Amino acid sequence: NAGVTQTPKFQVLKTGQSMTLQCAQDMNHEYMSWYRQDPGMGLRLIHYSVGAGITDQGEVPNGYNVSRSTTEDFPLRLLSAAPSQTSVYFCASSYSVGFREKLFFGSGTQLSVL
Amino acid sequence: KNQVEQSPQSLIILEGKNCTLQCNYTVSPFSNLRWYKQDTGRGPVSLTIMTFSENTKSNGRYTATLDADTKQSSLHITASQLSDSASYICVVSDFNDMRFGAGTRLTVKP
Numbered sequence: 599n600a601g602v603t604q605t606p607k608f609q610v611l612k613t614g615q616s617m618t619l620q621c622a623q624d625m626n627h628e629y630m631s632w633y634r635q636d637p638g639m640g641l642r643l644i645h646y647s648v649g650a651g652i653t654d655q656g657e658v659p660n661g662y663n664v665s666r667s668t669t670e671d672f673p674l675r676l677l678s679a680a681p682s683q684t685s686v687y688f689c690a691s692s693y694s695v696g697f698r699e700k701l702f703f704g705s706g707t708q709l710s711v712l
Numbered sequence: 713k714n715q716v717e718q719s720p721q722s723l724i725i726l727e728g729k730n731c732t733l734q735c736n737y738t739v740s741p742f743s744n745l746r747w748y749k750q751d752t753g754r755g756p757v758s759l760t761i762m763t764f765s766e767n768t769k770s771n772g773r774y775t776a777t778l779d780a781d782t783k784q785s786s787l788h789i790t791a792s793q794l795s796d797s798a799s800y801i802c803v804v805s806d807f808n809d810m811r812f813g814a815g816t817r818l819t820v821k822p
Contacts (some may be wrong), residue, residue, distance in 0.1 A: 602755070633812075637722075640714060640801070641756075688755050693715030698744055698805075699764075703755025 603685070603706035604689050609660050611679040611711045613631045619674040619707050621689030629692045629699070630672040633666065633684040635706075641688065647672055648695045715739045716804050716813035724819045729792055733746040733816045735802035748775055748801040750815065756801055760786070762799050792820045 605620045615711060623630065631646035643656030647666040665676040672691075676683060687707045692699040719734045735745070744763045748756035760771045762778040762785060769776050773787045773796075789796055798819045802813040 617763055640716060640814050642812070643810075690755070698761070700746065700758035700761065701756070703757070705753070705755055 602689055602691055602702050602704040606707060608708050613679060615636060615676045615679050618678050619687055621704060622670050622693040623674045627693050629695050631690050633674035633688045635688060636685050637698050681711045684711045685709060713734050715811045716802055718802050718816050720812040720816060722817040725790060725792055727794060727820050729822050730787050733787045735813055737783050737804040739804040739806055741806050743807050744803040745778060745785050746803045750799040750801060764805060794820050796820050805818050
């Protein structure tokens with residue numbers, strides 16, 4: 599049981615490049631989400647999904663797109679990377695949408711945009 | 713201003729000593745409060761959840777307390793071990809959202 603798997607672990611991009619951060623979970627969780635973690639700040643929600651075909655914006659969605667074609671996968675796309683997107687990105691999932699549920703996090707992707 | 717404030721930002725203690733981490737919040741209405749442990753280079757892992765009616769909950773050497781009246785929580789670590797070195801994140805939920813604290817970075821030295 600792998601849990602939540604994120605790839606890649608590290609990535610360096612040039613300003614304006616695009617890329618996709620991959621996230622997969624094998625726990626049949628309904629809820630999946632993407633966060634960014636910046637020094638001195640709490641995790642901030644980028645986008646989330648409550649099930650296949652359903653996505654919504656979080657606190658900091660600008661510059662990012664998501665889709666959820668299957669229960670297992672929830673990729674995060676950066677369309678035109680900017681230095682302000684340098685951060686550590688975490689994918690998380692939980693069994694249901696209710697906010698009593700604990701989140702299961704991936705190991706993170708450290709992204710640097712030059 | 714962040715609705716979840718944690719203190720101290722960082723803490724260094726000797727192995728075997730106890731420590732207490734603080735979380736103050738202004739999130740309202742209150743649903744629950746979770747403490748997560750985040751090892752370096754890893755994602756956070758849930759330690760415990762506190763709901764409105766719970767004052768104290770233990771998970772091994774970790775004991776969380778909650779005072780919903782003063783909107784404060786603490787995480788007490790007893791007989792610290794080197795493996796306790798990590799960031800500890802307080803997350804407070806209303807019924808629609810989660811708010812994350814910036815975390816306390818704990819270093820346990822031999």
